[in-house]
Structure formats: structure tokens, C-alpha cells
Amino acid sequence: MKKLIKAASLLSLVSFAEMFLRFVRTKLIAVFLGAQGLGFLSQFANLLETLRSYGTIGTRRAVIRQVAAVKNDGVASRNYGEVIKTSFFLVLLASGFIAFVTTIFSVKISHAIFGDGRYYPFVVVVSCMLPVISISSLLAAIVKANLNYKGFALYNLISYALVILATLPAIYFFKYWGAVFTHFLFFALPLVGYFVMNAKNPFLNFSHKINFILLKEQFHDGFNSVYEETLAGTLKLIVMSWITVKLGFVAMGIYQVVITFTTVYLVILIQSITGYTLPTIASAPDWEQANDALNDTMRFLVFILSPIIVSLLVIPDIFIEILYSEEFLPAVPVLRVQLLGTFFTILAASFYAYLMAKGKIKALYIAVTIHPVSYFVLCWLFFEPYKLFGVAWGFTIAAFIAMVANFWLARHHFGIKIKARTLLLIVTSFVWIVVAAILTIYNDSTLADTLLLAAGLPWFFIVVGSKEKEFLFNKLGKFIKKS
Secondary structure (H helix, E strand, O other), X not given: OHHHHHXXXXXXXXXXXXXXXXXXXXHHHHHHHHHXXXXXXXXHHHHXXXXXXXXXXXXXXXXXXXXXXXXXXXXXXXXXXXXXXXXXXXXXXXXXXXXXXXXXXXXXXXXXXXOOHHHHHHHHHHHHHHHHHHHHHHHHHHHHHOOOHHHHHHHHHHHHHHHHHHHHHXXXXXXXHHHHHHHHHHHHHHHHHHHHHHHHOOOOOOOOOOOHHHHHHHHHHHHHHHHHHHHHHHHHHHHXXXXXXXXXXXXXXXXXXXXXXXXXXXXXXXXXXXXXXXXHHHOOOOHHHHHHHHHHHHHHHHHHHXXXXXXXXXXXXXXXXHHOOHHHHHHHHHHXXXXXXXXXXXXXXXXXXXXXXXXXXXHHHHHHHHHHHHHHHHHHHHHHHXXXXXXXXXXXXXXXXXXXXXXXXXXXXXXXXXXXXXXXXXXXXXXHHHHHHHHHHHOOOHHHHHHHHHOHHHHHHHHOOHHHHHHHHHHHHHHHHXX
């Protein structure tokens, strides 16, 4: 657990810096471009993320596992070099091809995504950005697989600081194009940092040949990831297009607030911790250590994110006014519905990380099909009668289905067990969140809000073990002394 907390501290530092950058960028978009601008740029980001899954061809997960398996041989070893050479070959080939195809069909893509072919220059820009973004994502995976969290944190923090400096003038003077430019910097500057890291302490070594056995493994594992991300991304794009075309850019901007809180800000920490969990489980010498890593991951995520979810349920208007503006307050009731799904997402992601680390391909295909298809079908059923609320309920119910499915798959194939103390944390946190959701949705009052937030204190003493309390209080004491 101590290793997890140490790694998580560095990864979380980067995550919070990334979150802060998103705060700043989103706030500026909300102020200078309004709900319509935020709605348009959210569709731009959705398109970019979908194409990025093609561009990286899913190699990041396979590379993490492959690097973790050979890193003890040394960076200069042939085995290590072949992993790096093979992954770069796949990513450059895939991203270049996707960029070419996207440019050719830019007008049609613009019509499908924005409902108007006149936005095709933005689609062309996405294709130009894609190779750089894909390589940046690959290098981030290689750095994490080498467990170089300190260097990863340092250079990403420097990159994010530079992006923050560029954000205000870019959006103020260049509006939409400025927002697009800062989105590109979000990947391009960390890429420069990774190359600086490599110059100081080499972690890249390109062998003279491509290993076709590794290529096959990366492709098969990557194809699963591409299948997952493109299926999820494509179905999400369709749902977002319903909102954009039928309700307008303003409604899309309002719902983007909900998306950002539930699938960006809160999920950043999940993505960061799985960067530690994947190589840890993949290299675990026995079942017990792998199972411990899974439980530690769940405990850490649920413990950190549950109070945040409750706070967002109780006082969402404060967060929205700070991060956006009063124009976006209509997002509050929809946000409260979708926050329930975020709790299920935490657990679903933990079980799925175990399946990824173990490389159970068939189970992964099942898992990555159930969630997006459930989400799409539920949104299709609920959107017409309930509009944005229907999409939020579709998200929440689909996340619950994914949690159950991923748990069953991990237990069926690997016999994972949730420890008693982890189960206690999950159950008490779930009860706290559900009560908060019910009271805030149906009986929102100052007294109820105060009691819900105050419930965090007994929750803490119930779910945290004696050794964990001692560890946390020692850390707090040292921090106070230093201050």
C-alpha cells in the first residue's frame, strides 16, 4: 500500500495539475465563448479522442506490459529495444494513415459531427495533430512502464505550466482556434519533455529490426483497445450528435459540464492510478500480490473520490459558478443523476485494469462491448422522452452494468476477491453517495446539505483501518511541521 501511495502521490500531482489546467481552459472558454462555444469545442475534443484511439492503435497497454516484462534486462538490451521499435512502427503507421483518411473525408466528417460541412478546417487540423498526439501518448506509457514517476511528474508539470501561460492570450485573441491550439499543446509540450528526459536518462532504445512476435501481440492487444475505444468513442459521438443536432450547441455546452465533471475531472485520477496498477499486477509473482494490488487500487480510488462525489452532489452550483459561470447552472440536476454512475465507474475501471494487466483477450472483448452498447441503447431509449436527463440515466445504468460484468469476468477467470475492509469501504461509501443523491435531488435544503457533508467524519473513522490512520496522521504531522 505504501508503494501505491508513493506512486499515486506523484501521479496524482500530475493529475491535479492536469485538472487545474482543464479548470483554467474550461473557465476561459465558458467566459469568452459561452455555452455555444463550449458545446462546439466539446465535439471537437470528442472527435480527437476517437481518432487518437485509432492513431495509437491501442499499443499503450501492450507496451506497458511488455516493457514491464523486459525492463530488468536494461534499456540497452535487444529485447527492450525491440519492444520500443515495434511500438513506434505501429503508432507512426496507424496515425499517419488515419490522418490521411480524415483529411480526405473532412467535409463529410464535419457534416456528421457538427451538422455543417463548413467546419471541415477543424477536422483537417485534427488530422495534422494526430501523429504528434499519438507519439506523446505512447511515450507516456513507456515512461510509466519504467516506473519513472518522478521524471514523469516533473516534466509534465513544467509542460502544464507553459500551457496555462499560453491559454489566456490564445483564447482571448483567437477564440475557437486559440482553444484548439491549447488543446494541441496539452500533448505536444509533454512530448518535448519526454525527449528531454530521454536525453538525460535514456529510456528509448531502437533495435535494428521489428519483432513480429511482439508486433502480433501488440496488434492483438491493441486491436482490442482500438475496438474498445472506437466503439465507445463512436457511440458516444452519435449520442453527442443527437444533443447537438436536436437540442443545439447551447444544450451540448450545458451537458459538457456534466461530462467534464463525471468523465474527465474525476476519471483523471482513475487513469493515473491504473498507470501504476497495470505494471504492478502484470509483474506480480503470484495471485496474492496481484489481488492485493487490485484491492489497494479500489480502496485508494473509493476513499479519495467518494467525498468529492458527495461534495459535487451537495454543492454543485458553487463548483459550476467557479469553474464555468451562472450560464451553466441548468446542468445541476443532470449532474446529480450522472454522478451516481461515476461511483460505479471507479469499481468497473479497477476490475477492468486487472483484466488488462493479465491480458485476458476474450474477457476484454466482452467487457468493452457491454458498456458502450448498454450506454448507447439506454440513451436511445431515454433521450427522446427525457432529453439530457435520459442521457445521464443511460450513463449511470450502463456504468452499473459494466461494474457487475467486469467483476464477474475478473472473478470467473482469475478468482479475484474483495477483502472485507475494501468491501466495508465500498458499501459505506455507496450508501453515503446514494443518500446524498436522493436528498439533493428530491429535498435539497441547507440543513440536509450540512448533515451530508458532516457525515464524512464518521465515514472516515469507519472505513480507515488503524494502520492506515496511523500512516495518514504521521504524514499530516510531518507536513504541518514542515509548514
